Amino acid sequence: MKRTPLYEAHVAAGATMVDFGGWEMPIEYPTGIISEHLYDRRYYGIFDVSHMGRLWIEGPQRLAFLQRVLTSNAAALIPGRAQYCIIPDEHGFAVDDAYLYMFDDRGYLLVVNAANTDKDLQHLSGYLAEYDCTLTNITDQYSSIAVQGPQSAAILEALSGAVGLAEMKKNDLGVLTIQSRTVRFSRTGYTGDPIGFELFIHSDQVRWLWDQLIGQGARPTGLGARDTLRLEAGLPLYGHEMGLDQDGAGMPVFAVPLARFAVSFAPEKGDFVGKAALLAQKTDGTAKKIFSIALRDRGVIRAGMPVYQGDRPIGYVTSGTMVPYYCFDSQGQILDTTGKRSIGLAYLDADAQGDVHVAVRGKRLSAALVGRHMIQNVPPYGKAVIL
Numbered sequence: 001m002k003r004t005p006l007y008e009a010h011v012a013a014g015a016t017m018v019d020f021g022g023w024e025m026p027i028e029y030p031t032g033i034i035s036e037h038l039y040d041r042r043y044y045g046i047f048d049v050s051h052m053g054r055l056w057i058e059g060p061q062r063l064a065f066l067q068r069v070l071t072s073n074a075a076a077l078i079p080g081r082a083q084y085c086i087i088p089d090e091h092g093f094a095v096d097d098a099y100l101y102m103f104d105d106r107g108y109l110l111v112v113n114a115a116n117t118d119k120d121l122q123h124l125s126g127y128l129a130e131y132d133c134t135l136t137n138i139t140d141q142y143s144s145i146a147v148q149g150p151q152s153a154a155i156l157e158a159l160s161g162a163v164g165l166a167e168m169k170k171n172d173l174g175v176l177t178i179q180s181r182t183v184r185f186s187r188t189g190y191t192g193d194p195i196g197f198e199l200f201i202h203s204d205q206v207r208w209l210w211d212q213l214i215g216q217g218a219r220p221t222g223l224g225a226r227d228t229l230r231l232e233a234g235l236p237l238y239g240h241e242m243g244l245d246q247d248g249a250g251m252p253v254f255a256v257p258l259a260r261f262a263v264s265f266a267p268e269k270g271d272f273v274g275k276a277a278l279l280a281q282k283t284d285g286t287a288k289k290i291f292s293i294a295l296r297d298r299g300v301i302r303a304g305m306p307v308y309q310g311d312r313p314i315g316y317v318t319s320g321t322m323v324p325y326y327c328f329d330s331q332g333q334i335l336d337t338t339g340k341r342s343i344g345l346a347y348l349d350a351d352a353q354g355d356v357h358v359a360v361r362g363k364r365l366s367a368a369l370v371g372r373h374m375i376q377n378v379p380p381y382g383k384a385v386i387l
Contacts (some may be wrong), residue, residue, distance in 0.1 A: 001123040004050035005203045021115025023051040026222040034324045036225035044149035045221035053117030058107030059133030060345050068272050069127050073264035077102040082171045082186050086262045092277030093250030095123050100267035103173050111237050141207035148189045148196035150380035155216045192233020226325045232374045240318045241290050254281035255289050289350045294387050295342040297365035306359045307346050314352050320344025325384035344372050
């Protein structure tokens, strides 16, 4: 398995290491997933995301290339901004989902899922010969740390002397100077926290940066809590809510609610991979969609469990587990009181609504399809939505 430059830091911190997409990564630290999840939601957690693929695109026709192979309108990007996007195939299915960053006018950084990096490179390279630009895998040269949670801006301001980081807009980019070292950052993240950042730095300096963040009180957070956090935020995970379904069929891009932000039919995009299929999905809808689902009865929903509306099978759970949360008082102040509830995402018939049942260990337990699991638009805290 591959290892990030922070592998020794994880082992020294007592992390349980697992195989994740061919990378040896921390699933949790000694405090456990629940503690890590709650610490992130109340304070700030740091995540090693150096396993994610980082691809650099430059050259005279780099924009034309990206307009062809991505679903987003890359022409709308200006230096200092990023956008969520999909790498589509001709049938309107996702080869991968990704983030496109434009730190300056020299080129673009495309960050893809770790397990898909080689596949994405092969797919994208199939179109590269038509354009005067280059596509370079810089995953080994640069590393990345996510700093997420209500106090994440404060920790970066303390280290860099910068001000106003919490007021930056989602997808804003910038540069910090910490002890004479350059750290690029983005106002992005995969936890759903109203405040959060991702940092990019040369790989030979990432352990130094990790230690600086730990010194400011940040808590290392593993893949287990990263998954419960993104699930609570309703964010899709490739291989679960995107890619192939449990029968091996492609899942339409527009089955995922976030597709409305990731797919553009702006005139300046022109033709692009999968455009006709994606336009049909948007116009006609898809047979199945991804829904947020919350269990009413006692139990835990897991990926693969069948979902029923009445006696009719309507799909299955794509992601599910028990997720902790903080309680708030009537004035919106966070309390020390916590709880847990079983929530998930499910791939269901598009007309599904209201109350459903999930087959859990041979029993059909009551559940509800909900609009969201978490309120994210009232900083600094993300607040759980409880049935």
